[in-house]
Amino acid sequence: MNKMVITCAICGAETTKEHNPNLPVTPEELAQATYDAYLAGASIVHLHVRDKKGKATMDVDIFAQTIKLIREKCDIVIEVTTGGGVGMSDEERMQVLELKPEMASLDCGTVNFGDEFIVNTLPSMRNYAKKMKEYGVRPTLECFDLSHIYAAEVIIKEGLVEPPFHYGFVMNVPGGVKYDVETLDFFVRRIPKGSFWTVMGIGGRASLLSHYGALSLNGFIRVGFEDNVYYSKGVLAKSNAQLVERAVRIAKEGGYEIATPKDVRELLKLRTA
Ligand code: ZN
Numbered sequence: 001m002n003k004m005v006i007t008c009a010i011c012g013a014e015t016t017k018e019h020n021p022n023l024p025v026t027p028e029e030l031a032q033a034t035y036d037a038y039l040a041g042a043s044i045v046h047l048h049v050r051d052k053k054g055k056a057t058m059d060v061d062i063f064a065q066t067i068k069l070i071r072e073k074c075d076i077v078i079e080v081t082t083g084g085g086v087g088m089s090d091e092e093r094m095q096v097l098e099l100k101p102e103m104a105s106l107d108c109g110t111v112n113f114g115d116e117f118i119v120n121t122l123p124s125m126r127n128y129a130k131k132m133k134e135y136g137v138r139p140t141l142e143c144f145d146l147s148h149i150y151a152a153e154v155i156i157k158e159g160l161v162e163p164p165f166h167y168g169f170v171m172n173v174p175g176g177v178k179y180d181v182e183t184l185d186f187f188v189r190r191i192p193k194g195s196f197w198t199v200m201g202i203g204g205r206a207s208l209l210s211h212y213g214a215l216s217l218n219g220f221i222r223v224g225f226e227d228n229v230y231y232s233k234g235v236l237a238k239s240n241a242q243l244v245e246r247a248v249r250i251a252k253e254g255g256y257e258i259a260t261p262k263d264v265r266e267l268l269k270l271r272t273a
Helices: 026-038 060-073 090-099 122-135 147-155 181-188 202-215 240-253 263-267
Strands: 004-010 044-047 078-080 103-108 112-113 116-118 139-145 166-171 196-201 220-223 230-232
Touching: 004 026, 004 240, 026 060, 026 103, 026 240, 044 060, 044 122, 060 090, 078 090, 078 263, 090 122, 122 139, 122 147, 122 230, 139 147, 166 181, 166 230, 181 202, 196 202, 202 220, 202 230, 220 240, 230 240
Parallel strands: 004 044, 004 220, 044 078, 078 103, 103 139, 139 166, 166 196, 196 220
Antiparallel strands: 112 116
16 A cells, blocks of 8 residues: 655745744744644654744754754654755755754755745755765755756765655745646656655645645645645635645545654655664
8 A cells, every 4th residue: 555645844934924823933833733743644844943033044953942842742754944944045054954853855956936036056955965965864855846856866966865865846836837737747757766756836726736646646745834824715724734634634535544754764764764
């Protein structure tokens, strides 16, 4: 039986309480939201943290505190962001790797992000990949565009990333590639055989449709307030866990078993397996 890995991206960098008042921001709220998502069936949490004003930060102490609180509650796999937020420097974004998380996102190229943009050059990608390799952190190769798949290939060929590869396809970012299953399929066909991938549809409709894309093409699902704050058109989600619950239901109806954190550690050969 196939196992479905569900990642929950509980807050992100750009979502605010104005978008959804149920957004978790403090370390305590992030830990509780993670635990609720875990109980609902998420096996990976994708983690960003916020400062006291609720603004995105890459402060290592806040990450450390949040991870400690999560670990007191459950053994969910923790994937930290190294994408950070719009306008952050590489040094800022990379310091969280010192905590040696099990997984981390590795952005594989430059992309529009609404009216802003995210810069990731090949030299900076190499730096992230080297650090992750050194610390035994499994990268999620985040591709916001087709060219990012080829950029990832460059660092793979240079030996900076080791198999099994895990890709994250981020689709429907305003100004980026749109989500549709045909485009997703095109992307999936261009990654190395035997790789794993998770699809993230940004915005309510794309997020929901991407669950079915993952089911159809044997990928994994990501949900959460980083990607989408709605449950349905015009209706805000009550919690991250509510979005996980729906993904679990859809995956089970599609004939999948839900992967546990232990399954993920084995499948992606995490150093904690
Ligand atoms: Zn993120």
